[in-house]
Amino acid sequence: MxxxxxxxxxxxxxxxxxxxxxxxxxxxxxxxxxxxxxxxxxxxxxxxxxxxxxxxxxxxATLNPLRLVRSQSSADGLTRKALFALPDGVQIETVLMIYADRATVCVSTQAGCAMGCSFCATATLGLRRNLTAGEMVAQVLWASREVRSLAVPATQPGHAHSEEGATWWGEARALRRPLERVSNLVFMGMGEPFANYDRWWDAVQCLHNPQGFNMGARSMTVSTVGLVPGILRLADAGLPINLAISLHAPDDALRNELVPVNTRYPIREVLAAAQTYIEKTGRRVSFEYVLIQGRNDHPHQALALAKLLRSQSLICHVNLIPWNPLPGSPLARSDLQRVHAFQQVLVDYGLACTVRVERGVEIAAACGQLAGGGA
Structure with a gap:
C-alpha cells in the first residue's frame, strides 16, 4: 500500500x-x-x-510527490522553470516569475493535455494523466521556497550555490520588499484545469485554507480553453477566483482549427457561460488571444472580435499574447506592428486590452511552451 x-x-x-x-x-x-x-x-x-x-x-508518509529533475533560469534571473518527475515517472513543468511587487507561480494541472490546440507544445504530448491535488499543491510550495530563498543574501557565510544559482540569487532582486512566499497563482501550466476539475478544486481549497497556506481567492487565476461545464461550476463555487478563457479566434470556423474543443463548445456557448460567471460572481472575465502571424491577427479579425465581445455586453478584458515559438512548427509569431495594430482596434472599440509581458521565452517557459521535458 x-x-x-x-x-x-x-x-x-x-x-x-x-x-x-x-x-x-x-x-x-x-x-x-x-x-x-x-x-x-x-x-x-x-x-x-x-x-x-x-x-x-x-x-x-509522502511529503513531497515531486522530484526536481532540473531547473533553468532566464538571463535576467526573473523567471525560473522547474522540470519535475512524478512518482510514476511522468514529468511536468512549473514556472516561477518574479516581479517588482509580486511573485507568480504558473502551475500544471495535468501531465500533457488532450485539448489539441494547434499552437501549444503541451498539446503535442497528448494527455498522459491528471495530476492529484497534492501534486498541484507541491508546485506552489516549491515556488514559495524559491521566493523565500531570495531573502537570504547570496554572500551569507556558509551558503553554497552553483553558478546557475548565483545568477538566480544575483539577478532576481527585483522585489521592492521581501516576500515570504508566492503572492499570486495562475493555473495556466500544462493541461486543462477544468478537465481535472475535482482534483483542481481540492488543490484550490487546500491553498485557500486560512489554517494553512491562506492564499486569497482573488490572487488565483484559472485558465480554460472554454469547457462550459467547468465555467458554470466555478460560477457557483463561491470563491472569487479569476477566470481567463482562451479564445484565440473571433469566429467558430477559425477557432475549430486552432482550438478543436470549439466543435463541442462553440463560441456562443462559451460567451454565455462567461456571462453567467460574471452575473453570479460580479467578476470580470479575461479573454486570452494568442496572435499568430497571418492566421488570426488581421485588422478585420480584430474588428470582428471587438464586435463579438461588445455585442454580448461582457465585463471583460482582452489579453493579447504574441505566439511563442515551438521547434518545428510552421506557425509564425505576429510582429510587434501587427500586435499593436490589433490592440488599437480593440481599444478604439472601447475594450480593455493589454499585451502580455513576455517572460521566459528563451528557456521555453512562456505561454504555450511547456512540454514536460518532451519537446
Whole structure:
C-alpha cells in the first residue's frame, strides 16, 4: 500500500491519520503549519514534533510527490522553470516569475493535455494523466521556497550555490520588499484545469485554507480553453477566483482549427457561460488571444472580435499574447506592428486590452511552451 501523501490531505484527514497513529489532534495542526506556513520540505525540519513522529512521517508518509529533475533560469534571473518527475515517472513543468511587487507561480494541472490546440507544445504530448491535488499543491510550495530563498543574501557565510544559482540569487532582486512566499497563482501550466476539475478544486481549497497556506481567492487565476461545464461550476463555487478563457479566434470556423474543443463548445456557448460567471460572481472575465502571424491577427479579425465581445455586453478584458515559438512548427509569431495594430482596434472599440509581458521565452517557459521535458 502506498504511503499517504500529506499534501493531498485536508486538516481533518491529517487529524484522522494522527489519531490512527495514536497521536493527539494538535500534532496534526503542528504538521499542517509546518507544511503550509513554515514550508518544511522534510519531516526532519519539523523540530516541534517528537523525534519518533518525525521518523514515522519520513518512513510511512509522502511529503513531497515531486522530484526536481532540473531547473533553468532566464538571463535576467526573473523567471525560473522547474522540470519535475512524478512518482510514476511522468514529468511536468512549473514556472516561477518574479516581479517588482509580486511573485507568480504558473502551475500544471495535468501531465500533457488532450485539448489539441494547434499552437501549444503541451498539446503535442497528448494527455498522459491528471495530476492529484497534492501534486498541484507541491508546485506552489516549491515556488514559495524559491521566493523565500531570495531573502537570504547570496554572500551569507556558509551558503553554497552553483553558478546557475548565483545568477538566480544575483539577478532576481527585483522585489521592492521581501516576500515570504508566492503572492499570486495562475493555473495556466500544462493541461486543462477544468478537465481535472475535482482534483483542481481540492488543490484550490487546500491553498485557500486560512489554517494553512491562506492564499486569497482573488490572487488565483484559472485558465480554460472554454469547457462550459467547468465555467458554470466555478460560477457557483463561491470563491472569487479569476477566470481567463482562451479564445484565440473571433469566429467558430477559425477557432475549430486552432482550438478543436470549439466543435463541442462553440463560441456562443462559451460567451454565455462567461456571462453567467460574471452575473453570479460580479467578476470580470479575461479573454486570452494568442496572435499568430497571418492566421488570426488581421485588422478585420480584430474588428470582428471587438464586435463579438461588445455585442454580448461582457465585463471583460482582452489579453493579447504574441505566439511563442515551438521547434518545428510552421506557425509564425505576429510582429510587434501587427500586435499593436490589433490592440488599437480593440481599444478604439472601447475594450480593455493589454499585451502580455513576455517572460521566459528563451528557456521555453512562456505561454504555450511547456512540454514536460518532451519537446
Amino acid at each position: 502506498d504511503n499517504p501523501s500529506l499534501y493531498a490531505m485536508t486538516l481533518p484527514d491529517l487529524e484522522a491519520l494522527l489519531r490512527a497513529w495514536g497521536q493527539p489532534a494538535f500534532r496534526a495542526r503542528q504538521i499542517y503549519r509546518q507544511l503550509y506556513v513554515n514550508l518544511a520540505a522534510d519531516p526532519a525540519a519539523m523540530t516541534d514534533l517528537p523525534q519518533a513522529l518525525r521518523e514515522r512521517l519520513a518512513h510511512e
